[in-house]
Amino acid sequence: MSKITLPAYANVYISEGKKPFPWFGMDIGGTLVKLVYFEPKDITAEEEQEEVENLKSIRRYLTSNTAYGKTGVRDVHLELRNLTICGRTGNLHFIRFPTVAMHRFIQMGRDKHFSSLHTTLCATGGGAYKFENDFRTMADLELLKLDELDCLIQGLLYIDSVGFNGHPECYYFENPSDTQNCIKRPCCLDNLFPMLLVNIGSGVSILAVNEKDSYKRVTGTSLGGGTFLGLCCLLTGCETFEEALEMASKGDSTNVDKLVKDIYGGDYQRFGLQGSAVASSFGHMMSKEKRDSISKEDLARATLVTITNNIGSIARMCAVNEPGDQAALYRAFRVYRIPSEQKLPTISREYMKIERVVFVGNFLRINTVSTKLLAYAMDFWSKGQLKALFLEHEGYFGAVGAFLELLKSAKVRRGGVKPDSLSMQAFLLCQAMYHVTSPKSCLAFEYF
Amino acid sequence: MALSGGADRGSHSMDKSITLPPDEIFRNLENAKRFAIDIGGSLTKLAYYSTVQHKVAKVRSFDHSAKETDGDPLYEISVQEEITARLHFIKFENAYIETCLDFIKDHLVNTETKVIKATGGGAYKFKDLIEKKLKLKVDKEDEMTCLIKGCNFVLKNIPHEAFVYAKHADSEFRFQNTHPDIFPYLLINIGSGVSIVKVEAEDKFERIGGSSIGGGTFWGLGALLTKTKRFDELLQLASKGQHTNVDMLVKDIYGGAYGSLGLTGDLIASSFGKSATTDKEFSKEDMAKSLLHMISNDIGQLACLYAKLHNLTRVYFGGFFIRGHPVTMHTITYSINFFTKGEVQALFLRHEGYLGAIGAFLKGAEEDNPNQYSWGENYAGSSGLMSVSPDLNPVQRARSGTFDMLEMDRLERQLVNLPLLQDPTSYIPDTVDLTEDALAREYWLYCFEEALDGVVKRAIASQKDQPEAAERAEKFRQKYCHKLQTLRHQPFAYGSLTVRSLLDTREHCLNEFNFPDPYSKIKQKENDMALKYYLKVVKSFEELSWEQRQFTLVKGLLAGNVFDWGAKAVSDVLESDPEFGFEQAKQQLQERPWLVDAYNQWIERLKGPPHKCALFFVDNSGIDIILGVFPFIRELLIRGTEVVLASNSGPALNDVTNSELQILTERIAAMDPVIHTALKEDRLALVQNGSSSPCLDLSRLDKVLATVVRERGTDLVIIEGMGRAIHTNYYAMLSCESLKLAVIKNSWLAERLGGKIFSVVFKYEVPSKAQGQH
DSSP states (O other): OOOOOOOOHHHHTOOSOOOOSOEEEEEEOSSEEEEEEEEESOOOHHHHHHSOHHHHHHHHHHHHOSEETTTEEEOGGGOEEEEEETTEEEEEEEEEEEGGGHHHHHHHHHHTTGGGGOOOEEEESHHHHHSHHHHHHHHOOOEEEEOHHHHHHHHHHHHHHHOBTTBOSEEEEESTTOTTTOEEEEEOOOSOOSEEEEEESSSEEEEEEEETTEEEEEEEESOSHHHHHHHHHHHHOOOSHHHHHHHHHHOOGGGTSEEHHHHHSSOBGGGTBOTTSEEETTGGGGSHHHHHHOOHHHHHHHHHHHHHHHHHHHHHHHHHHOOOOHHHHHHHHHHTTOOTTSOOOOOOHHHHOOOEEEEESGGGTTOHHHHHHHHHHHHHHTTTOOEEEEETTTTOHHHHHHHHHHHHHHSOOOSOSOHHHHHHHHHHHHHHHHHHHOGGGGGGGGGO | OOOOOOTTOSSOOOOOOOOOOTTTSSTTGGGOEEEEEEEOSSEEEEEEEEEEEEEEEEEEEOOTTTOOOTTSOSEEEEEEEEEEEEEEEEEEEGGGHHHHHHHHHHHOOOOOOOEEEEESTHHHHTHHHHHHHHOOEEEEOOHHHHHHHHHHHHHHHOTTOEEEEOTTSSSSEEEOOOOSOOOSEEEEEESSSEEEEEEEETTEEEEEEEESOSHHHHHHHHHHHHOOOOHHHHHHHHHHOOGGGTSEEHHHHHSSOBGGGTBOTTSEEETTHHHHHOOSOOOHHHHHHHHHHHHHHHHHHHHHHHHHHTTOOEEEEESTTTTTOHHHHHHHHHHHHHHTTTSSEEEEETTGGGHHHHHHHHHHTGGGOGGGSOEEEOTTTOOOOOOOOTTTOHHHHHTOOOOEEEEEEEOSSOEEOOTTBSOTTTOOOBSOOTTTOHHHHHHHHHHHHHHHHHHHHHHHHHTTTOTTHHHHHHHHHHHHHHHHHHHHHOTTBTBSOOHHHHHHHHHHHHHHTTOSOTTHHHHHHHHHHHHHHHHHHHHHHHTSOHHHHHHHHHHHHHHHTTOOTTSHHHHHHHHHOTTOOHHHHHHHSOOSSOSEEOHHHHHHHHTSOOOSEEEEEOOBTTHIIIIIIHHHHHHHHHHTOEEEEEEBSSOOTTBOBHHHHHHHHHHHHHHOHHHHHHHHTTSEEEEEOSOOSSSOOTTSEEHHHHHHHHHTTOOEEEEESIIIIIIBSTTOOBSSEEEEEEEEOOHHHHHHTTSOTTEEEEEEEOOOHHHHTO
């Protein structure tokens, strides 16, 4: 594979200009609210003087604490330092709190006279719609509502392009099928497209992304992070995601799940099923004896494994089912002035296949059980054809996308993405394909 | 006394207090051989092959060459014993397994059998018990292989096997036509886990995927959440619950719909999502419902992804999660519909529970090559699809001691499609689906109940010499009465309910009690009488002009068709007035224009070149066949058209059977040189249709008939009588010219069609050019 570097969005994308602080981006999900806040570090003395008291107090409140109220948390380890955006340099902070606390948050906005700051509050996620009216009536704030999937992708591409304080944002697992030697490895998202983007929040959305601006939601499932936590709460009496994961990490799902070997004594050879594969999630729990003797930890682990495997399975099927977007590739050709009447050969399905599955969403936070399991499942069931990729800022991309929109909304975009890099990537991909698919198709490349 | 059934019973304590009625369950055990057993989590399915000895009526021609006296009947009727093959399948709760094994041991006479084929998860557990009790070696067969074999078998042999489930429709079950080619299909077996199998041919299948989230997950997780032990009880809870209390919906997140993605507000965004964010208690019902939706949707989604990847549209669902449960059939149907946007329909099978047992049995019977035969469901011995809706009958369902049965008769003839069907895949024999038409259903059920006394009387009269006939006839009455009761409550029990299925069920029940041909003597008498008039009728045509003759022939055909013991209006007349004759019948007929009148087109056609070969599906004995059909085909023969007379293989009402027709034709040939020559030159052929029904299913006809039709280049099909041309085939589209004619001998039906009793249907159809070229 040839390596092509993606454009640095931070430099191309946003022009110089002044956008009044504070800079926020917000993603209001079903379970969690994700907030990114840009803390300018290059405030001049002049600015310092001009800065209204409200603004100062917000900045101090957010940056000097790591916890807000009972449930708000700042993920200090994710903070992006010395980031230059819109000509300003500062740190990007990542904060989350449960959606059930949304009204308290709005009240705080009212108490701190947020509306007097004349800022636009960019928000995405379902809550942007659900709470719009509450923002307006309770805090006199207007939301700029943004599509959550647009935000997710733009946020993801941005964070990936600026990197994680000098390190890559992206990682994968080496030796995913070997639990002993499975190692987390950072990597660069070089050949990004086409990719399958699996966002695991309360529920799951699965997107096929062909280009920066070309994606579609392939499907989704209601068995997501909310299901894991919901079932864990009911089964074990736990109350938080952290608690549930803690229990899961100590449990053994094979006491709960029925494995192939529990039914067939070993492998089911007729169909090449390993004895250790799960035949029936929670299958052992059909027996009263086993129900009576099961531990909470085992139940939590089984719930986690069930949900994770299921997401992996659906994602894998989507990856093999998704033919990829030929049109996107053809658009790339047009940049290089291939006459439109030139009939391009059909690009073989083989080459359109999605090879990268990127998993994001807060379900994966502090959840190495699931990330490793997903990496294993992708590798095993696709016989090494699919690679699972993960991102350090798991659940924050929607909020980052909303934050970027804030900066974009006031300013003119300076040209967006250069066509070259993306198209060149498409071109190289096609070149690789045509060499295999049809010798005639080489004609198309005489134009270059 | 009944135990709660369930896989979680630690020790299999057996209930021995039940006694099995030998007449009802495990019938024909004496001759049984080739056993197979499928032991699932809670139900055992036993299969065996047996032979049934029952009486058949045979006709034999007297030697007329020696002497001929006027008083002698044309042929003699004798009742003979015949042995036919039958497959028995019995389904019962695992609790009864020991009792059943004891029963089998006591009644099994045959000792040739050495092994019993076994499949299913429980086969291992009960291996020792079976070997000890039956002294048979347990030979284990692969579960999935058995399942697929069984599935192929029922799809091929049982019409209306597959159905679509529609909870809120007038009829919950919409049965599918038997597709001539059942492959390829996808079978989603939802047991404790899920297996997704692609079946491409009889022995070619592959497990292309699966999921661990299946029936075991519903049961196991459901038991943990609700403290409810039994699977059925969980389903019951689910059917009463509100999942929206537990699930996080799109509108819970968005406040409404997520418009840009087309996700409606009621869509589940996160299953059990609310239980993560609220502290309140959830009801058992709500949690069970949420769990049911979660699992059904997940399975549906995976099924769709696999169907799409392999480009398959026929997707069947089975396994204990489905097994006739309206609740799960509904949620799976909903899910498939949602994920494929209606492009794929979820299909279910009537005999889904038997697939493993059928398959295991077939594995063991491979040397008998059961797949070379056609088989037919015996309505008399099969319990049919029971509605197991927990809402309908929770008590019975929860403590079921019922034995469910399926019996399949080996048919003597191999059955195939009529090659002249325009589109075999969309052909539906029956004109009215009584499952969907409640008014018609009421009427016909009432009709058949009303007629039952007469049938019983007729059956007894046909066996005057046998003193126990009355007792048997009474048993027949009870059996058929019970069937009608069942059908009143569960019209879908044997697939789509139709007049044909009601008639066939009655024939099956009559056979069951050794009344093979209650009309044999009447048929004999009428044939004798009609033969005497044959020459006179034929002669009378000679004086007529061509146009007059054609009309008289058609009228004769129609008048002959009035003589029908199957129609109550007619049988009443015939019972009371034995002298009722051909001329009177002609007068009863409606004057032209008839209710359906294509006579002018038919005459115009006759003025053209002759047809190459006409296939005539005949109806009644006596006047109908002899004075109606024969003069009519005689004219066709004279025109230069070859004629194939297709008649029933076995008896049904007063319909002429193939063996009777052989004798009649010989006799007519002896009188009439036209028929004689035609027979000699093989321009007139008599072929059996493979059926013993008063109706006609053109998709299940004798293979020989199909060959004859093809070889002779048949270009005209004539279907006569209410049963064959009105109740069935009225809308059948053929690829050649066709004539459907009948006299409506039922005022209710006549009224429905917009006419009066004895209205005439004369339907002549020519396929459009493009269609004709197929």
